[in-house]
Amino acid sequence: MRPDPAAAPETEPAPVENSNAIALGLIGDEWNLAIARLAIQDGVRRYKDFRDRLGIANSVLTVRLRRLTEAGVFTMAQYSDAPRRYEYILTERGRDLWKVLLTIWSWEAVWVTEHIEPLPPMRHAGCGQAFSPVMHCLTCGKPAGIHDVRQTFGPSGGFERSVPRATTRRRSAGGSPGPGLVPQTIELIGNRWSASAIAATFLGARRFTDMLAMMGAPPTIVSDRLRKFCQMGVLETVPAKAGSGRVEYRLTDKGRAFFPHVMVMLEWGDRWFRAPEGPASLYTHAACGGEFHPVLYCSVCVRELHGSLVQVGDDPPKTDI
Numbered sequence: 001m002r003p004d005p006a007a008a009p010e011t012e013p014a015p016v017e018n019s020n021a022i023a024l025g026l027i028g029d030e031w032n033l034a035i036a037r038l039a040i041q042d043g044v045r046r047y048k049d050f051r052d053r054l055g056i057a058n059s060v061l062t063v064r065l066r067r068l069t070e071a072g073v074f075t076m077a078q079y080s081d082a083p084r085r086y087e088y089i090l091t092e093r094g095r096d097l098w099k100v101l102l103t104i105w106s107w108e109a110v111w112v113t114e115h116i117e118p119l120p121p122m123r124h125a126g127c128g129q130a131f132s133p134v135m136h137c138l139t140c141g142k143p144a145g146i147h148d149v150r151q152t153f154g155p156s157g158g159f160e161r162s163v164p165r166a167t168t169r170r171r172s173a174g175g176s177p178g179p180g181l182v183p184q185t186i187e188l189i190g191n192r193w194s195a196s197a198i199a200a201t202f203l204g205a206r207r208f209t210d211m212l213a214m215m216g217a218p219p220t221i222v223s224d225r226l227r228k229f230c231q232m233g234v235l236e237t238v239p240a241k242a243g244s245g246r247v248e249y250r251l252t253d254k255g256r257a258f259f260p261h262v263m264v265m266l267e268w269g270d271r272w273f274r275a276p277e278g279p280a281s282l283y284t285h286a287a288c289g290g291e292f293h294p295v296l297y298c299s300v301c302v303r304e305l306h307g308s309l310v311q312v313g314d315d316p317p318k319t320d321i
């Protein structure tokens with residue numbers, strides 16, 4: 001197998017991760033997503049149940065549960081003395097991940113066809129219809145997208161601090177690649193170079209040289225990520241200037257549709273992991289001129305979504321969210 005350049009070893013000293021990087025690091029791991037999904041959707045709490053439901057190796061599950069607990073997604077509560085056993089209880093921070101899971105699942109269901117098994121439909125109990133989440137602006141209540149949300153870095157911002165230094169997923173190091181539930185999401189955000197390449201395109205980088213400068217990555221890694229994103233249909237190439245022979249990279253509809261997921265994910269990070277010096281990023285909604293925070297609406301009845309009213313398949317969620 002060809003080594004994955006995105007998992008290349010890093011030698012430079014690590015800058016302090018901001019909330020963007022922390023969120024990307026936690027959410028860009030498919031096992032973490034699968035564990036959070038079972039906890040939120042099916043109310044799973046016990047190690048054995050996670051293991052049996054996911055078919056996950058003990059070593060992999062142990063590392064993920066420890067990491068999610070350290071990150072405050074779960075708290076541990078003892079339920080048995082002999083042998084001593086603990087349950088993993090979702091915290092408010094953990095329950096708040098429902099929005100992240102919803103946008104990931106919705107994007108994969110619409111744009112990705114390679115799933116091992118089809119993703120179940122999602123139903124909004126508020127109107128009883130199969131729906132998809134639509135991102136609106138909290139300030140003005142209107143729909144918003146990549147075309148009218150402007151980003152600047154905040155006090156803890158900067159590109160270097162916004163991408164995770166390390167992820168638990170390292171395919172070339174024999175790491176567990178994940179259950180294959182949301183494969184393209186993980187391709188886009190599952191390691192630091194992918195995450196930084198997709199961030200660069202969302203921040204407006206169009207040319208190879210812009211990407212190179214923004215990402216601070218070796219040229220082979222940048223070109224590898226661009227090629228992969230084009231193969232996935234997230235980016236497309238267009239001629240830069242007639243006769244120049246150079247190309248620019250543009251987001252496709254599929255690529256633009258990933259934007260709400262990224263916004264919801266970074267908002268979750270900012271809510272729960274904001275650095276003492278302030279937010280990592282500041283967003284403005286160009287349409288209303290106000291501060292932008294994403295809020296999800298039902299595509300059918302156009303009302304705000306709440307986790308407790310989102311059903312996957314025919315089952316209501318088992319936890320109170």
Ligand SMILES: [Zn+2]
Pocket residue numbers: 137138139140141142285287288289290
């Ligand atoms: Zn607005």
Ligand SMILES: [Zn+2]
Pocket residue numbers: 124126127128129131298299300301302303
């Ligand atoms: Zn609805």
